[in-house]
Each structure stands twice: as structure tokens, then as C-alpha cells.
Amino acid sequence: MFSAFTNSLKIPELRSRIFYTLALLFVAxxxxxxxxxGLDPKPLQDFxxxxxxxxxxxxxxxxxxxxxxxxxxxxxxxxxIMPYISASIxxxxxxxxxxxxSRLQQEGDVGRQKLTQYTRYATVLICLIQGTxxxxxxxxxSRLFQGYDVNTYGQIVIAGHTTFLLTSxxxxxAGTMILMWxxxxxxxxxxxxxxxxxxxxxxxxxxxxAATTLWNLINPAVGVKGLGAPQLIVMLILFLVVTMGLIxxxxxQRKIPxxxxxxxxxxxxxxxQNSFLPLxxxxxGVMPVIFASAILxxxxxxxxxxxxAFDLPFLVEFAQNxxxxxxxxxxxxxxxxxxxxxxxxxVMFKPIQIADDLKKYGGYIPGVRPGExxxxxxxxxxxxxxxxxxxxxxxxxxxxxxxxxxxxVPHRIAIFFGGTGMLITVGVILDTMKQVETFLLQRHYDGxxxxxxxxxxxxxxxxxxxxxxxxxxxxxxxLVLGIIFAIGIAAWIVKK
Numbered sequence: 411m412f413s414a415f416t417n418s419l420k421i422p423e424l425r426s427r428i429f430y431t432l433a434l435l436f437v438a439x440x441x442x443x444x445x446x447x448g449l450d451p452k453p454l455q456d457f458x459x460x461x462x463x464x465x466x467x468x469x470x471x472x473x474x475x476x477x478x479x480x481x482x483x484x485x486x487x488x489x490x491i492m493p494y495i496s497a498s499i500x501x502x503x504x505x506x507x508x509x510x511x512s513r514l515q516q517e518g519d520v521g522r523q524k525l526t527q528y529t530r531y532a533t534v535l536i537c538l539i540q541g542t543x544x545x546x547x548x549x550x551x552s553r554l555f556q557g558y559d560v561n562t563y564g565q566i567v568i569a570g571h572t573t574f575l576l577t578s579x580x581x582x583x584a585g586t587m588i589l590m591w592x593x594x595x596x597x598x599x600x601x602x603x604x605x606x607x608x609x610x611x612x613x614x615x616x617x618x619x620a621a622t623t624l625w626n627l628i629n630p631a632v633g634v635k636g637l638g639a640p641q642l643i644v645m646l647i648l649f650l651v652v653t654m655g656l657i658x659x660x661x662x663q664r665k666i667p668x669x670x671x672x673x674x675x676x677x678x679x680x681x682x683q684n685s686f687l688p689l690x691x692x693x694x695g696v697m698p699v700i701f702a703s704a705i706l707x708x709x710x711x712x713x714x715x716x717x718x719a720f721d722l723p724f725l726v727e728f729a730q731n732x733x734x735x736x737x738x739x740x741x742x743x744x745x746x747x748x749x750x751x752x753x754x755x756x757v758m759f760k761p762i763q764i765a766d767d768l769k770k771y772g773g774y775i776p777g778v779r780p781g782e783x784x785x786x787x788x789x790x791x792x793x794x795x796x797x798x799x800x801x802x803x804x805x806x807x808x809x810x811x812x813x814x815x816x817x818x819v820p821h822r823i824a825i826f827f828g829g830t831g832m833l834i835t836v837g838v839i840l841d842t843m844k845q846v847e848t849f850l851l852q853r854h855y856d857g858x859x860x861x862x863x864x865x866x867x868x869x870x871x872x873x874x875x876x877x878x879x880x881x882x883x884x885x886x887x888x889l890v891l892g893i894i895f896a897i898g899i900a901a902w903i904v905k906k
Contacts, residue, residue, distance in 0.1 A: 418850065428846075430599055434592045442615075445483060450565070473490075476491075477489065489544070489585060493586050546575075607838060617826075656806065660833075660837050667686050668684070687764070689791060692802065694796070698751045702750055705746060706742060765781060805828075806832070
């Protein structure tokens with residue numbers, strides 16, 4: 411596996427793509443640390459540190475995770491890449507119900523370019539709306555963040571209202587559009603998965619902070635209860651078990667056997683081979699958790715406001731039960747994840763279209779008649795797989811909350827034991843490794859996993875000499891990366 415990383419730098423094209431991707435990711439992280447003019451992020455950071463376990467802290471923490479920490483820093487990238495992802499999801503869902511958009515998807519590159527153009531326009535509109543709401547919220551934080559007191563934490567916005575609102579909305583919209591462009595460039599000229607990599611890097615950016623928190627637990631101050639060796643071992647085992655479970659379910663699929671009938675085309679006999687149709691266990695990915703988390707956060711605030719305004723104690727009590735740690739929260743959360751899992755599969759998975767395509771190309775599932783019986787069989791199998799995937803998503807989504815509420819694990823550490831962030835991180839890393847491995851196998855190098863794979867080697871002497879010459883530059887490249895990494899660690903230590 412480690413030799414695969416070295417081999418990645420021996421291929422000139424792959425090496426340039428890797429360094430191009432790292433450079434653009436560096437630009438994205440720089441933008442997440444440039445604050446908006448006229449904004450003091452320290453009061454918001456203090457409020458989040460004091461209320462990270464409550465509902466208001468959960469709102470800030472969820473959005474801050476997707477922006478890579480840019481929200482708590484009051485940066486120009488505070489909206490993150492989420493408006494672009496929201497616009498993409500909207501058009502993806504609308505394509506399933508609007509015939510005009512569905513036809514554009516089937517028109518090839520021209521139609522996809524048109525959909526991309528519409529998505530960009532929608533991204534600008536969403537940025538303008540979200541940017542305005544965010545600035546208005548920061549000017550009056552008590553409207554959204556329950557328990558925020560200006561006298562205790564301080565004023566977040568320290569500039570004039572009109573000027574700050576106009577300039578900040580422009581900066582926030584421009585920041586999201588820059589991130590969108592960076593993601594598209596990484597997808598086209600880098601190693602792929604540009605938008606997903608931007609989110610993943612933002613999530614992993616909190617690893618140094620989590621490591622610092624863990625170190626403070628292992629070496630606590632005098633009079634403070636720390637983390638003993640047995641608890642540390644249990645946490646490491648839990649982390650490994652959760653990570654392995656995530657990889658198993660993300661990669662898990664049921665292979666439906668497909669057999670193609672032989673066809674005579676001219677003087678050639680085509681078809682007759684056996685294949686399979688992969689149906690993923692977690693077909694909907696992380697989307698049900700994102701939808702459920704976003705929807706569940708706002709009723710708590712609304713019911714709390716209504717109960718306080720109209721003196722309705724039962725609404726206030728119900729709002730308190732929707733906070734993480736109560737059984738009502740977990741029941742509603744699991745129900746929403748189950749609903750959105752089936753909703754996403756019903757919209758994106760088309761068993762009738764798959765059955766028609768198999769019938770058109772002479773394929774059939776052994777033991778199942780072509781046409782409508784095949785569609786019913788695929789729908790039955792996907793329904794059972796979706797239930798298993800939804801149960802797994804529910805367990806992963808609530809596991810960090812259980813650690814925080816039951817075992818009192820700090821929030822910065824608990825988020826790496828499951829939840830939305832780990833689902834995204836594991837999925838993106840696996841996809842990225844697959845793409846890099848494709849480059850390696852095309853050039854007759856071993857991939858990241860050697861077991862069960864025939865190793866192909868080039869017997870050309872000239873090729874071997876060229877590879878040896880490339881190896882001489884590998885050490886210099888690793889040296890440059892090591893120097894950059896050492897400078898970053900030194901800057902982080904000095905900042906602390």
C-alpha cells in the first residue's frame with residue numbers, strides 16, 4: 411500500500427494532477443481563514459464552545475463542519491460549497507419530475523452543460539438568500555441561537571448595518587462561486603471528486619484541534635479528571651470498529667447475476683457472457699442524514715419560540731425533547747432517516763428503466779422473466795437493501811451524540827466516531843483511492859490492494875530506465891512536501 415503512494419509520484423500525469431489538487435485545496439483553506447471586514451468572530455466561537463452540546467450549538471456545529479470551520483472564523487468562505495450542492499440536488503430531484511429537465515439529461519454533453527448553467531444560476535440565487543439571512547442573524551444572534559447574550563459574549567458585527575450587509579453578501583457569494591470553480595477544476599484537471607474533496611478537507615481540518623483536546627484529556631490539569639488508559643483503549647477500538655463498519659457498508663453491494671443471450675450480427679456472434687448488476691446497500695449515501703439533521707434542528711427552535719411567546723408549556727417541553735440526548739429526538743431522527751432513504755431511492759433508482767435496458771440488449775436475470783417481473787424483482791431487492799442501509803445510517807448518525815451525552819466525550823472528538831462527517835470522509839477517500847488506483851493499473855503498477863490481483867510488469871528496458879530516472883526525483887518531491895508540512899505544523903504550534 412505504501413509503495414502505491416510512491417508509485418503515484420512516478421507517473422508524470424498523475425503527479426501533476428496530485429500537486430494541482432493540493433494547490434487548489436490550499437487555496438480553499440486560505441479562503442476559510444480570511445475574515446469578513448467589520449465582523450468579530452470571537453463571540454460566536456465563545457458561544458459555540460459553551461453550547462456545543464445544545465440545540466443552538468448543534469446548528470452552528472453542523473453548518474460549521476460543512477464549511478470547514480469558516481463559519482466560526484467569519485471568513486469569506488463562510489457559506490462553503492453547500493449552496494452549490496443544494497442547487498445540484500434540487501435540479502437532480504426536479505429532473506425526475508419535470509419532463510423538460512429530464513430531456514436535457516438525455517441530450518448528452520449539450521444537455522448536461524445547460525443543466526450545469528442552470529445550477530450555477532441557482533447557486534448565485536441561493537448564496538444571495540443565505541448570505542443575507544446569515545448576516546442578519548449575526549447582527550441579531552439571539553433570534554436563532556437560543557441563549558446568546560450580547561452582554562455576555564459581545565457583539566459579532568461591529569460595522570454599520572447597510573454597508574456591512576451589502577459588502578458581506580457580495581463577499582460570501584463570491585467565496586462560494588470561487589469554491590465552486592475550484593471544485594470543477596479539481597474534477598477536470600485534478601484527481602476528481604472536486605466538490606466532495608473540498609468538504610472532506612474542511613472536515614479533516616479539525617483533526618489538530620481534536621488531537622489537542624485528546625491530549626488535554628490524557629494529560630489533564632491538576633484537579634481535573636482526565637482520560638485513563640482503559641478508556642483510551644476503548645475509544646481507539648471503537649474508532650477502528652466504526653471506521654471498518656463504514657467502509658464495509660459504503661463498499662457493500664449485492665450483485666444480481668445477469669446473463670446476455672447470444673446474437674448473430676453479420677458473421678459475428680455477440681453476447682452470451684455473464685455479468686452482474688451491482689445494487690449498493692447504502693444507495694442513498696449520506697443524503698438522508700443531511701436532510702434529517704437539517705429538518706430536525708429547526709422545529710426545536712420554532713416550538714421553543716411559540717411556547718415562550720404564547721405561554722404554552724407543552725410546546726416548550728416538546729421542544730426540549732427534540733434536543734440531542736432525549737429518546738424523542740432519536741425516534742424522530744431514525745424515522746426521518748428511514749423516510750428520506752426510501753424517498754431518495756424512489757427518486758433516483760429506476761427499476762423499470764433498468765429492466766427495459768436489459769431487455770433491449772438481450773440481458774436477463776436467471777430465474778426472472780424479462781420486463782415487468784424483472785422490475786418488480788429489482789424493486790423488491792432494493793427495498794430490503796434500503797432498510798438495512800437506513801438502519802446502519804441511523805446507528806452511525808446517533809453514535810456521536812451517545813458518546814457526547816452518555817460518556818461525556820468532547821464534541822471535537824465525538825464527531826470522528828460517526829455521523830455525517832465520517833460518512834462523507836470515508837466515501838470520498840475510497841472514491842479518490844479508486845481513481846488514483848485506476849491510473850496506477852493503467853501504467854502497470856500495483857494498486858493500493860495487492861491481494862487477489864495479478865501484477866503486470868513491463869519488460870521493456872527503456873521503460874525500466876525511465877522509471878529509475880523518475881525515482882530519483884521522488885525523494886526531492888517528498889522532501890518538498892515534508893518541508894511544507896513542517897512549516898504548517900510550526901505555524902499551528904506558534905498560533906496555539
